[in-house]
């Protein structure tokens with residue numbers, strides 16, 4: 248797994264590549280936390296190039312969502328890859344995250 | 358592994374897809390033999406869509422080459438996939454087969 | 468005698484990808500329908516992750532095991548550990564309630580397999596640990 | 610103690626693809642350079658094919674084994690069988706002479722690994738069979 252980030256003022260886009268599992272998920276968590284520490288109040292996690300993600304990755308994303316909301320920030324998830332979407336679906340987390348299939352479908356920043 | 362064949366008079370093109378190994382090689386052998394039995398005197402084995410081939414596949418091709426030459430026929434191998442080419446190279450069989458990278462590079466039928 | 472394909476792994480996070488690769492290759496070679504292969508991949512990952520974490524929790528450094536076979540028209544996958552055991556309550560937990568930071572592994576395995584069973588003990592040490600067994604129909608149900 | 614990732618397979622042609630998948634995933638997780646991963650895939654296939662054929666030749670129905678580890682800056686892959694053994698002459702055969710319909714497996718493994726060794730006996734049954742051991746440098750040689 249690799250993560251490219253693009254931080255622009257209070258907005259951060261983290262583009263994740265490869266496989267998110269128990270081995271790589273800690274890195275994802277750290278990168279989200281460091282974006283928050285750098286002042287990001289809107290974080291977009293782009294999973295379009297993720298080939299595999301299991302529930303360990305979901306747990307990290309739920310944790311990040313909670314922390315962002317506590318801090319009055321926003322976390323968005325972008326994903327158009329069928330196997331990854333399936334795990335959001337079977338856990339009922341599609342709506343919790345408001346997963347969208349393209350970065351263009353995100354609500355404009357307030 | 359799957360094989361699509363196109364037999365046109367005395368010419369046959371066998372397009373191989375997938376993996377050629379000890380499990381699938383017997384099918385490749387049978388398909389070459391049946392092209393010969395149907396009267397093909399020029400057989401082209403197109404390995405462009407082969408993702409993996411090991412020495413079991415090479416052995417089948419050498420056997421087919423010998424049989425074709427005994428019958429005054431021709432066997433040509435087309436391949437442009439690097440991992441598959443490597444096994445022809447390390448066994449010194451590139452020149453034996455005169456492997457070409459595209460079907461258009463084959464000598465015109467006599 | 469059933470012929471199993473058996474993979475023994477050191478109990479460590481970096482090997483979970485090896486278990487996924489083995490599970491997917493076994494499922495393909497068993498002719499699991501193409502649209503279920505990703506389910507096998509996910510379930511292997513969830514079960515092996517749980518086994519690794521069960522060992523870590525009680526500091527057991529023994530290997531874990533994933534094995535596959537075909538039996539009665541089904542692809543069968545078992546993951547065995549020698550950890551502290553998996554209690555009843557966890558086995559049947561659903562996905563209801565507020566979003567949580569963990570506890571989705573078992574619901575995911577139940578959703579993505581055609582059967583999910585947990586038995587105490589396992590292939591490695593009959594009296595210890597947990598075996599998770601999942602099956603997948605080889606032909607789509609009619 | 611070395612941590613091995615060990616795959617035990619029924620001795621049958623259709624499982625060779627599972628061995629390749631396991632070998633490639635192990636090599637990736639061990640950080641074998643990307644341009645050597647295909648060499649690992651090919652060598653796993655050659656060695657497991659030979660093991661399966663050695664068993665078939667003498668009608669042995671015991672499983673074969675492929676295992677991987679990292680040791681001294683190298684990715685190590687071993688394939689063990691309990692077949693009739695591999696004689697000296699075959700081990701060092703080259704690719705010279707007229708094209709032949711077989712006998713390229715060992716030359717291919719020698720060419721595509723950084724070391725190739727054959728020892729009689731193996732992990733499964735110390736007094737029987739063959740272990741083929743191949744290694745791959747984790748850092749490109751300078």
Ligand SMILES: Nc1ncnc2c1ncn2[C@@H]1O[C@H](COP(=O)(O)OP(=O)(O)O)[C@@H](O)[C@H]1O
Nearest residue numbers: 517518521550552553557569570571572573597
């Ligand atoms: N193989 C196992 N051995 C022991 N306990 C387990 C095992 N698998 C799961 N558990 C227990 O069940 C709980 C729920 O598992 P799971 O639904 O996979 O979610 P998570 O692993 O994210 O907590 C785990 O937190 C753990 O306490």
Ligand SMILES: Nc1ncnc2c1ncn2[C@@H]1O[C@H](COP(=O)(O)OP(=O)(O)O)[C@@H](O)[C@H]1O
Nearest residue numbers: 659660663692694695699711712713714715739
């Ligand atoms: N694991 C093994 N056990 C016993 N004999 C073997 C083994 N591996 C190879 N051999 C012998 O060495 C010969 C050459 O092997 P190889 O170079 O791989 O080519 P091939 O398998 O195509 O004959 C085989 O035909 C077989 O007789």
